[in-house]
Amino acid sequence: MSIVFIGGGNMATAMLGGMLQQGFAANELHVVEPDAARREQLQTDFGVGAWALDDPLPDCDIVILAVKPQQLAAVAKARAAELAGRLVISIAAGIRMADLQRWLKCEAPNGPARLVRVMPNTPALVRAGVSGAWLGPHALAEDQAQVDRILRSVGSVVWVEEETRLDAITAISGSGPAYVFHFIESLCQAAELQGFDAATARQLAYGTFEGAVRLALDSHDDAATLREKVTSKGGTTAAALNKMAELGVQAAIVAGAQAARARATELADELGRDS
Numbered sequence: 348m349s350i351v352f353i354g355g356g357n358m359a360t361a362m363l364g365g366m367l368q369q370g371f372a373a374n375e376l377h378v379v380e381p382d383a384a385r386r387e388q389l390q391t392d393f394g395v396g397a398w399a400l401d402d403p404l405p406d407c408d409i410v411i412l413a414v415k416p417q418q419l420a421a422v423a424k425a426r427a428a429e430l431a432g433r434l435v436i437s438i439a440a441g442i443r444m445a446d447l448q449r450w451l452k453c454e455a456p457n458g459p460a461r462l463v464r465v466m467p468n469t470p471a472l473v474r475a476g477v478s479g480a481w482l483g484p485h486a487l488a489e490d491q492a493q494v495d496r497i498l499r500s501v502g503s504v505v506w507v508e509e510e511t512r513l514d515a516i517t518a519i520s521g522s523g524p525a526y527v528f529h530f531i532e533s534l535c536q537a538a539e540l541q542g543f544d545a546a547t548a549r550q551l552a553y554g555t556f557e558g559a560v561r562l563a564l565d566s567h568d569d570a571a572t573l574r575e576k577v578t579s580k581g582g583t584t585a586a587a588l589n590k591m592a593e594l595g596v597q598a599a600i601v602a603g604a605q606a607a608r609a610r611a612t613e614l615a616d617e618l619g620r621d622s
């Protein structure tokens with residue numbers, strides 16, 4: 348199975364790194380990327396084929412559109428003829444199937460692209476990704492199996508029945524790693540404010556996250572119960588959690604995810620309109 352990523356940025360790099368660790372061969376993976384320095388990096392790090400925009404599209408079974416949403420209309424329109432009849436996966440946040448179909452001229456005589464929308468996340472790089480996926484109307488059952496194999500090679504996958512659910516997945520697991528990194532950054536900052544050097548702050552904060560996540564994954568208790576087990580009545584944790592509640596930390600996380608979802612819809616409206 349030969350796969351071409353169009354766009355070799357952060358998300359393509361994460362998926363490629365994970366796929367290579369999971370047994371995909373470097374010679375079946377290719378990237379089309381305009382930035383020469385990135386192409387060189389991808390070749391050096393992964394040994395995959397890295398191609399400039401004016402190179403012919405490498406022979407492939409699957410194309411993964413991995414450019415920014417703002418670049419997608421131009422890329423899809425320019426490559427509509429090359430992509431006709433192929434299995435095409437879009438990982439762009441927000442961008443709707445109807446717009447992709449229009450840009451890819453899915454009414455073209457040599458057969459429509461078989462489209463699948465996917466929302467991966469960057470922990471794919473360490474094969475701990477979580478992806479959402481939705482099968483477009485022209486995609487076949489064997490396309491679903493191929494996409495499932497790619498996504499499972501870098502983590503787990505949730506298939507959704509309705510396209511709009513992908514925006515909800517974007518708000519939770521697509522953007523979610525950034526929320527977690529923000530929390531880690533904040534705990535490092537708190538440790539440094541307590542007088543620890545950066546390396547010790549990192550050890551304390553990263554170690555706490557790793558331990559807590561491993562405990563949560565291994566435990567029969569839910570997260571609320573595990574939280575209660577740390578929180579002694581009238582103790583230090585209660586003092587911290589009360590302060591966080593006063594400052595609205597949980598409400599801020601929920602509202603943040605809602606803002607991400609709203610932005611996905613807004614991006615689709617902005618970029619799908621008049622294009």
Ligand SMILES: NC(=O)C1=CN([C@@H]2O[C@H](COP(=O)(O)OP(=O)(O)OC[C@H]3O[C@@H](n4cnc5c(N)ncnc54)[C@H](O)[C@@H]3O)[C@@H](O)[C@H]2O)C=CC1
Nearest residue numbers: 353354355356357358379380413414415416438439440467
């Ligand atoms: N970064 C993330 O955590 C996630 C990103 N996504 C989606 O993945 C897509 C890519 O995002 P990132 O990798 O973060 O962006 P990025 O900016 O790191 O990568 C995009 C790449 O596309 C290249 N590019 C620009 N014009 C091109 C063209 N005409 N042909 C081929 N390549 C071109 C750029 O040089 C760049 O390397 C976006 O649509 C985003 O919504 C989805 C899930 C998570």
Ligand SMILES: O=C(O)[C@@H]1CCC=N1
Nearest residue numbers: 439440517521522523
């Ligand atoms: O921030 C973004 O728009 C992309 C989509 C999900 C994660 N990064």
